[in-house]
Amino acid sequence: xxxxxxxxxxxxxxxxxRALAVTVSLGCAVIASTLLAxxxxxxxxxxxxxxxxxxxFATTAWLAWGASLALIGLFxxxxxxxxxxxxxxxxxxxxxxxxxxxxxxxxxxxxxAIDRSVAQAGVTADFVVLSDTRDEIxxxxxxxxxxxxxxxxxxxxxxxxxxxxxNTGRKAGNIEEFIRTSGGAYELAVIxxxxxxxxxxxxxxMIARMQSDPRLGLxxxxxxxxxxxxxxxxxxxxxxxxxGPIFTRGLARMQGPTGPFWGHxxxxxxxxxxxxxxxxxxxxxxxxxxxxxxxDYVEAALLARAGWKVxxxxxxxxxxxxxxxxxxxxxxRERRWCQGNLQHARLIFAPGLAxxxxxxxxxxxxxxxxxxxxxxxLVTSAISTLYAPPPEYFPGPYQLFxxxxxTSTREITLLALGVLGLxxxxxxxxxxxxxxxxxxxxxxxxxxxxxxxxxxxILTTLLAPLMLLYHSRSVLQVLSGQDGGWPxxxxxxxxxxxxxxxxxxxxxxxxxxxxxxxxxxxxxxxTVWLLPVAxxxxxxxxxxxxTSRPSSQSFAVPEDANPLxxxxxxxxxxxxxxxxxxxxxxxxxxxxxxLIHATA
Amino acid sequence: xxxxxDQRVSFNEGDSPYSAMTAEVENWMPPVAPLLMPRQTLxxxxxxxxxxxxxxxxxLRRKA
Numbered sequence: 001x002x003x004x005x006x007x008x009x010x011x012x013x014x015x016x017x018r019a020l021a022v023t024v025s026l027g028c029a030v031i032a033s034t035l036l037a038x039x040x041x042x043x044x045x046x047x048x049x050x051x052x053x054x055x056x057f058a059t060t061a062w063l064a065w066g067a068s069l070a071l072i073g074l075f076x077x078x079x080x081x082x083x084x085x086x087x088x089x090x091x092x093x094x095x096x097x098x099x100x101x102x103x104x105x106x107x108x109x110x111x112x113a114i115d116r117s118v119a120q121a122g123v124t125a126d127f128v129v130l131s132d133t134r135d136e137i138x139x140x141x142x143x144x145x146x147x148x149x150x151x152x153x154x155x156x157x158x159x160x161x162x163x164x165x166x167n168t169g170r171k172a173g174n175i176e177e178f179i180r181t182s183g184g185a186y187e188l189a190v191i192x193x194x195x196x197x198x199x200x201x202x203x204x205x206m207i208a209r210m211q212s213d214p215r216l217g218l219x220x221x222x223x224x225x226x227x228x229x230x231x232x233x234x235x236x237x238x239x240x241x242x243x244g245p246i247f248t249r250g251l252a253r254m255q256g257p258t259g260p261f262w263g264h265x266x267x268x269x270x271x272x273x274x275x276x277x278x279x280x281x282x283x284x285x286x287x288x289x290x291x292x293x294x295x296d297y298v299e300a301a302l303l304a305r306a307g308w309k310v311x312x313x314x315x316x317x318x319x320x321x322x323x324x325x326x327x328x329x330x331x332x333r334e335r336r337w338c339q340g341n342l343q344h345a346r347l348i349f350a351p352g353l354a355x356x357x358x359x360x361x362x363x364x365x366x367x368x369x370x371x372x373x374x375x376x377x378l379v380t381s382a383i384s385t386l387y388a389p390p391p392e393y394f395p396g397p398y399q400l401f402x403x404x405x406x407t408s409t410r411e412i413t414l415l416a417l418g419v420l421g422l423x424x425x426x427x428x429x430x431x432x433x434x435x436x437x438x439x440x441x442x443x444x445x446x447x448x449x450x451x452x453x454x455x456x457x458i459l460t461t462l463l464a465p466l467m468l469l470y471h472s473r474s475v476l477q478v479l480s481g482q483d484g485g486w487p488x489x490x491x492x493x494x495x496x497x498x499x500x501x502x503x504x505x506x507x508x509x510x511x512x513x514x515x516x517x518x519x520x521x522x523x524x525x526x527t528v529w530l531l532p533v534a535x536x537x538x539x540x541x542x543x544x545x546x547t548s549r550p551s552s553q554s555f556a557v558p559e560d561a562n563p564l565x566x567x568x569x570x571x572x573x574x575x576x577x578x579x580x581x582x583x584x585x586x587x588x589x590x591x592x593x594x595l596i597h598a599t600a
Numbered sequence: 601x602x603x604x605x606d607q608r609v610s611f612n613e614g615d616s617p618y619s620a621m622t623a624e625v626e627n628w629m630p631p632v633a634p635l636l637m638p639r640q641t642l643x644x645x646x647x648x649x650x651x652x653x654x655x656x657x658x659x660l661r662r663k664a
Contacts, residue, residue, distance in 0.1 A: 094630075146628070150628075160628055160629060160630040162630060178630065180634060180637050181630070181632060181634060182630040183633065183635030184634055274635045274637045275637075275638070277640070278637040279639075279640065279642075280639045280640060298642070302640055347643075
C-alpha cells in the first residue's frame with residue numbers, strides 16, 4: 001500500500017484535468033436541473049418535478065462528463081508518451097491469444113500475420129493460443145489450423161496451443177490458468193483477442209516501454225476497428241479512427257497512472273499481474289455474483305492497488321480489432337458488458353483500491369444505468385404534465401381581463417439545446433480540430449470528412465432511443481436476476497432483413513407506439529418533444545435492417561486509401577489458406593476423446 | 601493434405617502406434633513454469649459472517 005501512495009500519485013496535469021471534468025459536469029448538471037425546476041415552477045412545483053430535476057441532474061452530468069473527455073483530449077496538450085528504444089537483452093515475451101468458438105482459419109491466419117510482422121520488427125516472441133472452445137468439432141478444426149500454422153511459420157517450440165477441459169472463469173480464468181502454469185517463463189505478455197491484429201513495430205514499442213519503466217504494470221493501446229463492411233459497422237469504424245484518439249487522449253490525461261485495461265491489445269508485466277490479479281468469485285449467484293465478467297477493469301484496479309502503473313497510450317498505432325456489423329450484434333455485446341459493469345457496483349468499496357479506481361467502477365455502472373434514468377425522466381415528465389393543475393385565466397373574483405399562464409417553452413428549449421450541444425459540440429470541435437491540424441486528408445478530405453461526421457451524428461441520434469431501450473432492458477434483466485452469461489462473439493454477421501429487424505425490434509415498435517398514443521391522448525403539448533425519441537422507436541425494424549446493408553463508400557477512414565501492412569499480410573495468408581483449406585473430411589472418424597489432447 | 605486428426609490428436613499413453621504423435625502433441629503445450637497467483641480480496645467480509653466466525657472459533661477453542 002505504501003508503494004501505491006508513492007507511485008500512483010496523479011501529477012498536476014491529471015489532477016487539473018479531473019477537477020475540470022468534475023466542475024464542467026456538475027456545472028452543466030446544476031444549470032440543467034435549475035432550468036427544469038424553473039420551468040416546472042410555473043404551474044407549481046410538484047414532487048414529480050423534484051424527481052425530474054434529480055434525474056436531469058444525473059443524466060446531464062453524465063453527458064457533460066463525456067463532453068469534457070473530448071475537450072480535455074482536444075485542449076489538454078499533446079501526449080508526451082516516451083518512445084524508448086528496445087535494449088538487449090529483450091525481456092522474454094509471449095503473445096497470448098485466448099479464443100472461444102472462433103473461426104479457426106481467420107484466427108490462426110491473424111496469428112501467422114502477426115508472427116511475420118513481429119519477426120520483421122526484430123522482436124523475439126512466443127505465441128500461445130489459449131482455447132476455451134467447447135464445441136468439439138470446432139476444437140478439432142482449431143487443431144487442424146494450428147498444425148498448419150506451425151508448419152507455415154516453422155513455429156514448433158515457440159508457438160503453442162492448449163485447450164482447457166472446462167472454461168472456469170471464462171476469459172479471465174483462461175489467462176489466469178496460463179499464468180499459473182507457464183507465467184514463470186515470461187516477463188511480458190501481449191494479450192490479444194481472436195480478432196486482434198497488431199503490427200510488430202507496435203509490439204516492439206510496447207516491450208521497450210515496459211523495459212524502460214519497471215513500474216509500468218500494464219500498457220493499453222487504442223485498438224481501431226478495421227474490416228467493417230456494413231453502414232453501421234463503418235460508422236463505428238469511422239468513430240474509432242476519428243473520435244477515438246481524441247477521447248482516449250482525454251481519458252489518458254484524466255486517468256494518469258490509474259489507467260484502463262480493455263482486456264486485449266495490451267501488454268502486461270506477468271509478475272505484476274500474477275501477484276495482484278488473481279480474481280476471486282463474488283459472493284452470491286449470478287448475475288451480480290459469481291465470476292467477474294468485466295474482469296479487465298478490475299484487473300487494472302488491482303494492479304493500481306498493488307502500486308503498479310496502468311497507462312493507455314493512444315499514440316501507439318498499429319493496433320486493430322473488428323467491431324459489430326449491425327445493431328443487434330452491438331446490442332448483444334452491450335448486454336454482456338452491462339452485466340459485467342453492473343457487477344462493478346459491488347466493487348466500489350473494495351478494500352485498498354485507489355480512489356480513482358472506485359470512481360471508474362461508478363462510471364462503469366452509470367454508463368448503463370443512465371439509460372434507465374433517461375427512460376424514467378421521460379415517464380415522469382409525462383406524469384408530471386398529467387398532474388399539472390389546469391391554467392386559471394381569472395384568478396380574481398372581479399377580474400376583467402384574463403391572465404394567461406406563463407409559458408416555460410424558453411427553459412425547455414434551452415434545456416433541449418443544451419443536451420443536444422453536449423452530444424454534438426464535442427464532435428464538431430473534433431471536426432474543426434481535424435480540419436485545422438491536417439487530419440482531413442486521412443478521412444477523404446474536408447468535405448467528405450464533414451459529411452462522415454454529420455452522418456455519424458445523425459445515425460447515433462436515430463439509434464439512441466433504440467439503445468436506450470436495449471440498455472434499459474439489459475439493466476432490468478440483470479437487476480431481476482437474469483444471467484445473460486458471456487456468450488462467444490458472433491463475428492462476420494451478414495446483412496439483416498426487415499424480418500430480422502422486426503423479430504428483434506417489434507417490442508421497441510410497440511413501446512414507441514404506446515408512448516406516442518398515450519402522450520397524444522393525455523398531454524398533447526408534449527407530443528412534439530417526444531417525436532425525436534418515439535419516431536425512431538416506431539421505425540426500429542427498418543433502422544436495424546437498413547443500417548446493416550453493405551456500404552463500402554461511406555465513412556472514409558485512412559485504411560481505405562492506404563491499406564495497412566498487417567491487414568494486407570493477413571488477407572494474403574487467408575487467400576492462400578482458403579484455396580487449400582479442407583477440414584471437413586477430418587471430422588468423419590473424430591470422437592470427443594480424440595480432441596482433448598492438449599487441454600489444461 | 602494434412603495429418604489425419606485421429607492420429608495427431610491421440611491421447612494414448614504408453615506404447616502405441618501413436619507414440620510419435622503424442623510427442624508432437626506435447627510440443628504444442630507452452631513451457632511449464634508455474635507462477636503463484638494468489639486470490640485477491642475484493643469484498644469486505646460482512647459483520648454478521650465475521651461475528652459468526654469469531655463465535656464459532658471461540659466455542660471450538662473452549663471445547664478443546
